[in-house]
Amino acid sequence: MATISPQSTRNEAVSSLSRAFGEKLLLSQAVREQHSGLEGHHTSRLPDAVLNAASINDVVEALHICAAHDMPLIAHGAGTSLEGNLSAVSGGLSLDLTGMNRILDVDPENMICRVEAGVTREQLNQELRHSGLFFPIDPGANATLGGMASTRASGTNAVRYGTMRDNVLSLEVVTADGRIIETGTRAAKSAAGYDLTGLFVGSEGTLGVITAVTLRLYGIPQCTMAGTVTFASVDDAVLTTIQAIQLGIPVARIELLDAAQIKACNAYSQLSLAEQPTLFLEFHGTEDGVSEQASLFGQIAKGNGGSELSVAVQVEDRNKLWKARHSAYFASKSLRPNARIWSTDVCVPIAKLADSIAATRADIERCGAQATIVGHVGDGNYHVLFVLDPNQPEEWEVAAGINERMVAHALTLGGTCTGEHSVGIGKRQCLVDERGADAISLMAAVKRAFDPQGLLNPGKIFL
Amino acid sequence: MATISPQSTRNEAVSSLSRAFGEKLLLSQAVREQHSGLEGHHTSRLPDAVLNAASINDVVEALHICAAHDMPLIAHGAGTSLEGNLSAVSGGLSLDLTGMNRILDVDPENMICRVEAGVTREQLNQELRHSGLFFPIDPGANATLGGMASTRASGTNAVRYGTMRDNVLSLEVVTADGRIIETGTRAAKSAAGYDLTGLFVGSEGTLGVITAVTLRLYGIPQCTMAGTVTFASVDDAVLTTIQAIQLGIPVARIELLDAAQIKACNAYSQLSLAEQPTLFLEFHGTEDGVSEQASLFGQIAKGNGGSELSVAVQVEDRNKLWKARHSAYFASKSLRPNARIWSTDVCVPIAKLADSIAATRADIERCGAQATIVGHVGDGNYHVLFVLDPNQPEEWEVAAGINERMVAHALTLGGTCTGEHSVGIGKRQCLVDERGADAISLMAAVKRAFDPQGLLNPGKIFL
Numbered sequence: 001m002a003t004i005s006p007q008s009t010r011n012e013a014v015s016s017l018s019r020a021f022g023e024k025l026l027l028s029q030a031v032r033e034q035h036s037g038l039e040g041h042h043t044s045r046l047p048d049a050v051l052n053a054a055s056i057n058d059v060v061e062a063l064h065i066c067a068a069h070d071m072p073l074i075a076h077g078a079g080t081s082l083e084g085n086l087s088a089v090s091g092g093l094s095l096d097l098t099g100m101n102r103i104l105d106v107d108p109e110n111m112i113c114r115v116e117a118g119v120t121r122e123q124l125n126q127e128l129r130h131s132g133l134f135f136p137i138d139p140g141a142n143a144t145l146g147g148m149a150s151t152r153a154s155g156t157n158a159v160r161y162g163t164m165r166d167n168v169l170s171l172e173v174v175t176a177d178g179r180i181i182e183t184g185t186r187a188a189k190s191a192a193g194y195d196l197t198g199l200f201v202g203s204e205g206t207l208g209v210i211t212a213v214t215l216r217l218y219g220i221p222q223c224t225m226a227g228t229v230t231f232a233s234v235d236d237a238v239l240t241t242i243q244a245i246q247l248g249i250p251v252a253r254i255e256l257l258d259a260a261q262i263k264a265c266n267a268y269s270q271l272s273l274a275e276q277p278t279l280f281l282e283f284h285g286t287e288d289g290v291s292e293q294a295s296l297f298g299q300i301a302k303g304n305g306g307s308e309l310s311v312a313v314q315v316e317d318r319n320k321l322w323k324a325r326h327s328a329y330f331a332s333k334s335l336r337p338n339a340r341i342w343s344t345d346v347c348v349p350i351a352k353l354a355d356s357i358a359a360t361r362a363d364i365e366r367c368g369a370q371a372t373i374v375g376h377v378g379d380g381n382y383h384v385l386f387v388l389d390p391n392q393p394e395e396w397e398v399a400a401g402i403n404e405r406m407v408a409h410a411l412t413l414g415g416t417c418t419g420e421h422s423v424g425i426g427k428r429q430c431l432v433d434e435r436g437a438d439a440i441s442l443m444a445a446v447k448r449a450f451d452p453q454g455l456l457n458p459g460k461i462f463l
Numbered sequence: 464m465a466t467i468s469p470q471s472t473r474n475e476a477v478s479s480l481s482r483a484f485g486e487k488l489l490l491s492q493a494v495r496e497q498h499s500g501l502e503g504h505h506t507s508r509l510p511d512a513v514l515n516a517a518s519i520n521d522v523v524e525a526l527h528i529c530a531a532h533d534m535p536l537i538a539h540g541a542g543t544s545l546e547g548n549l550s551a552v553s554g555g556l557s558l559d560l561t562g563m564n565r566i567l568d569v570d571p572e573n574m575i576c577r578v579e580a581g582v583t584r585e586q587l588n589q590e591l592r593h594s595g596l597f598f599p600i601d602p603g604a605n606a607t608l609g610g611m612a613s614t615r616a617s618g619t620n621a622v623r624y625g626t627m628r629d630n631v632l633s634l635e636v637v638t639a640d641g642r643i644i645e646t647g648t649r650a651a652k653s654a655a656g657y658d659l660t661g662l663f664v665g666s667e668g669t670l671g672v673i674t675a676v677t678l679r680l681y682g683i684p685q686c687t688m689a690g691t692v693t694f695a696s697v698d699d700a701v702l703t704t705i706q707a708i709q710l711g712i713p714v715a716r717i718e719l720l721d722a723a724q725i726k727a728c729n730a731y732s733q734l735s736l737a738e739q740p741t742l743f744l745e746f747h748g749t750e751d752g753v754s755e756q757a758s759l760f761g762q763i764a765k766g767n768g769g770s771e772l773s774v775a776v777q778v779e780d781r782n783k784l785w786k787a788r789h790s791a792y793f794a795s796k797s798l799r800p801n802a803r804i805w806s807t808d809v810c811v812p813i814a815k816l817a818d819s820i821a822a823t824r825a826d827i828e829r830c831g832a833q834a835t836i837v838g839h840v841g842d843g844n845y846h847v848l849f850v851l852d853p854n855q856p857e858e859w860e861v862a863a864g865i866n867e868r869m870v871a872h873a874l875t876l877g878g879t880c881t882g883e884h885s886v887g888i889g890k891r892q893c894l895v896d897e898r899g900a901d902a903i904s905l906m907a908a909v910k911r912a913f914d915p916q917g918l919l920n921p922g923k924i925f926l
Contacts, residue, residue, distance in 0.1 A: 107812070107814075109705075109709065109813075109814035110812035110813055110814045110815070110877075111709070111813075112812065151654060152652075152653075152654040152658075153654075154652055154654075158652065162629075163652050165652070165658065165661070166625075166629065175901070175905070179901045180901070181898075181899065181901045181902040181905065182898065182899065182902065183898075183902065184879075185874075185877055185878055185879045185897065186811075186812045186877035186878070187810040187811055187812060187842075187843060187844075187877070187878045187879040187882065188810065188812070188813065188842045188843055188844075189615075189617055189621065189626050189628070189810055189842055189844065189879075189882055189883070190615075190810060190879035190881065190882060191614060191615040191616075191617075191665055191879075191881045191882060191883045191884060191885040191886070192879050192880050192881050192885070192886055192890065192893070192894050192897055192898070193665070193886055193894050193898065193903070193906050193924055194662060194665065194666055194670075194906045194909055194924075195615075195628065195658075195661045195662060195664065195665055196898075196902060196905060196906065198628070198658045198661030198662065199657060199658060199661065199662055199909075201658065202654055202656070202657065202658055203657055207657075218711075219709075219710070219711045242572075246572065246574070246682075247682070248681075248682045286755065288751065288755065289752065289755070292749065292751065292752070347650040347651065347652055347653060348650055349570070349573035349575065349649045349650060349651070350572075350573055350574075350651065351570075351572035351573045352573070379650075379651045379652055380650060380651055381650075381651075381652065411648075414573075414648055414649035414650070415648055415649070415650045416647075416648045416650040416652075416653035416654075416655050417655050418653065418654045418655050419650065419652055419653060419654060420652070420654045421654060422654040422655070423654070423655055423656055427655065430655070431655050431656050434648065434655055435644075435645065435646075435655070435656065435659075436644065436645065438638070438642045438643070438644045439644040439645065439646065439659060440656070442638070442644065442659060442912075442913065443656050443657045443659065445912035445913065446657055446662075446909060446912060448912065449905075449908035449909060449911065449912040450905065450908065461656055461657075
């Protein structure tokens, strides 16, 4: 699809960009390496240049210059890129949006805010701290809201508050040909035309560049209670989760960490949790409501042999708990010197979660792979974090086999090949397996219609 | 965009269809009139023929024949069509899907079901009645689930359970060229590729024909409480609504009926409600939860001069209340002999709702128009039902002016030109005013990519 330019044209493109943007255009090896999407396990070329965009005008001009020179353009936020989503497979311009980090508008009466794409979720919640409101979507990393919209991020709170799909009301997008559009309104719902907002959310920068995001906010709950419950087996923890969801307990967070992950977290985050499969929980509501939820949940856990709920009473204890959960990636990484992590995810219908995790765990053990399992289990979504030696290609091959079988099994259960990491490079074949060639051809038709030159984040989503 | 065929080709198309479908193809004037999308206020040509599709094979074959003869095809459900959505502006084939009404699968463990497009919401809930589950989306009419997906329907429960956008997990769609695709999976969330499900939901049959729908289900709440609160003014009722939503009370239904509408409902549905602006309410939850919600709500209502909550204690009373609400359209129609109703809707950010309704009411009074106001006010969504004499064109012109000003004002408030009726013919210019020509050009690019011959429900959404 892409009409990638030869090096001579590429040099001209860089010269044009340099003339247009001066010091905002960075060419150093170090900065380009930082923007190569390497946090994941996918290898990458370096982008030819990095532009620190300061305004939407920069974005428009960059798109015009790239279009004129057939130069790929990769919008770049905080850079998590677990599936090679930011990899500059054909070089090109990495458009860094993290400098566009103004909070444009907080509208507490309508519980809506509008931010530039480079605002991070922590920055937003810091800004909101005196408003009584918060933005719940929390993928762990301190991601930018533009990046979170691009990958349809979700995370720990999604079981209660939904994903970016549910919480983005509108996007400001610059199209491949440099036009600025607004995809929605501030109304809570609309039946006006095709859902362009939903189309751009999760499109991984392949259809346009998101420059601003209008988001739903939520009232900070009157009461928040967090804690942990341990189980003899992952199965028991998962069964407890399934039953709690089926009963409609509106848990705000329900996160599974297997024994290996707890061990890693104890070491990395100086905790002293029992090294058993554990659910990290949070309940939001009125004081009575939270007690009711915790009590109902406790009964279900008990029925599955779980421990009593160990409540994190102080705010500091609660924060420590979630910080440890958010450090799971780095905790797993520290299990082995110089290890690299390959983090993959699937999502299955909730009642199939025990089947899916059990099969994957058995596969990991059978293969003798080193891996932890953590999951946003209330959504039926979990991650396998392979702890790998970068110099042992056979370990990577074993992990690839487990990943492939995990996805294939999830699909037979009615699940999806990725709950929140998105497709990038790594899940392109999985996407075809999941949706079928005809559905993918419709996605490709949208791609061609929006980006006929194929310059926006090429090599992603489509094989 | 459409390459509409001359009458000779049209006759050939009808012959081909007749050969292929025999008695399933209906040509009588009466049936074609029934399928002309006339329930709304838009005039229409008749379709050339009506096909009672019995299976997806019929749909595929119909699309092939229509494509071969440049024959428009209009997918048809229960036929509400408030904005001329089903109008056969260029004739063509009306593809009636109401015969495809099998419930394919109820999966209580995952709280998911799969139905053919012609299943109605009442049929589905009847089928679910012993399962402990229900499907909450309720646009009033006993619509088909395919039609509800096509128009991104919502209705009375949307304030708590969301709209069709939030509750369709996946769609089976036949494309313009007769291929069958599945847009999603059964997972609660997915980050796998473009959101085709979201793209087809609300596309009004212009991108493909929806043949089956996978839906989220919900546990029937342990406790349901319904009732009414009356107010001295619409403003007071709306302020109460705004404050309840801002406080995060999870009302399941919060419906405004103005005094004129209550009067109409009293007459039509044999009620004896005080003829004042009234909120119809429903709370879902545990017994304690419902009491807490009702008590909090009562305090807010009292602060705005509202009456005590008059609780519909018996199930029969509750059903009578909601039946009366659902009959609002016919109640308004009966206000005047031989009247026709023009029902229009807008949706604004919740805190702007009082402004929007007040401006519209003042405009109605200034113009001396006869109209009732009812609304899903918890979403910021309301309807004006103009009660018009079909033989008095000047009345329709006055209504058109009020509608135009209502939409224009809603857009200045950050709202949308339609919360749930969708664009059809009637809101095409409004859509351009709302989103801008560049955003519409992206929608049109999707339309061209999916339906290059322009045969699927032509003349809708796009001017």
